Amino acid sequence: MRTSSAESMTRRRLIRNALAAGSIALTFGNRTAFSQTRVIALPPLPYGEDALAPVISSTTISFHYGKHHRASVENLNKEIEDTDLMEKSLEDIVKETFADRRRTAIYRNAAQAWNHTLYWNSMRPNGGGAPTGAIADHIKDSFGDYTKFHKEFAAAATTQFGSGWVWLVQGQGKKLIVLKTANADTPMVRGTTCLLTCDVWEHAYYLDYQNRRLDYVNAWLDKLVNWEFASRQLAT
Numbered sequence: 001m002r003t004s005s006a007e008s009m010t011r012r013r014l015i016r017n018a019l020a021a022g023s024i025a026l027t028f029g030n031r032t033a034f035s036q037t038r039v040i041a042l043p044p045l046p047y048g049e050d051a052l053a054p055v056i057s058s059t060t061i062s063f064h065y066g067k068h069h070r071a072s073v074e075n076l077n078k079e080i081e082d083t084d085l086m087e088k089s090l091e092d093i094v095k096e097t098f099a100d101r102r103r104t105a106i107y108r109n110a111a112q113a114w115n116h117t118l119y120w121n122s123m124r125p126n127g128g129g130a131p132t133g134a135i136a137d138h139i140k141d142s143f144g145d146y147t148k149f150h151k152e153f154a155a156a157a158t159t160q161f162g163s164g165w166v167w168l169v170q171g172q173g174k175k176l177i178v179l180k181t182a183n184a185d186t187p188m189v190r191g192t193t194c195l196l197t198c199d200v201w202e203h204a205y206y207l208d209y210q211n212r213r214l215d216y217v218n219a220w221l222d223k224l225v226n227w228e229f230a231s232r233q234l235a236t
């Protein structure tokens with residue numbers, strides 16, 4: 001798509017204004033239309049920055065959401081400007097750029113934007129512990145019992161070398177599976193339904209737990225997991 005320099009400047013200004021105004025979307029990948037341009041929006045946190053304390057401090061949330069998540073969204077919007085991807089949803093951008101070596105930078109930022117939104121929704125104040133209802137039945141059927149699931153999830157988190165993510169996903173056979181991915185990678189591109197994710201990049205926990213990743217993940221499982229959200233993601 002060819003545009004004049006004046007049009008490009010207008011698009012960049014509109015994107016900057018949209019991001020500065022905190023343009024929001026309540027579901028993954030919603031776009032906000034601004035006359036001739038569209039941007040991937042940074043969704044609002046589902047709770048206040050201090051709502052998860054003391055398990056995760058407001059300082060960590062402020063940097064994590066306000067700097068890291070925001071940066072992935074802003075970088076993505078710059079990278080897709082004036083490309084065919086401007087007309088795509090965030091989910092479609094992730095799927096279309098996965099495995100396209102010419103668009104690795106776009107994939108990484110798009111996946112990080114998507115992963116972080118799932119992460120915020122995977123937690124809630126006073127969450128965690130063993131689930132109840134349909135998700136509890138799936139946990140029992142897939143892992144034997146909640147304790148075995150807890151152990152497998154924590155082991156995946158502590159054995160993920162370097163930065164990455166730990167996931168509870170529902171495979172195509174409906175069975176629940178714990179996965180870990182490196183850096184920005186996301187199992188969403190492989191046809192799995194993502195129920196929960198825990199960010200194990202150091203920026204997610206280092207201010208509160210330093211190098212004690214296991215303590216962070218155990219606290220995350222015991223006090224923050226949003227099982228109601230996970231239940232809503234289950235494929236029927």
Ligand code: FE2
Binds near residue numbers: 068
């Ligand atoms: Fe993160």
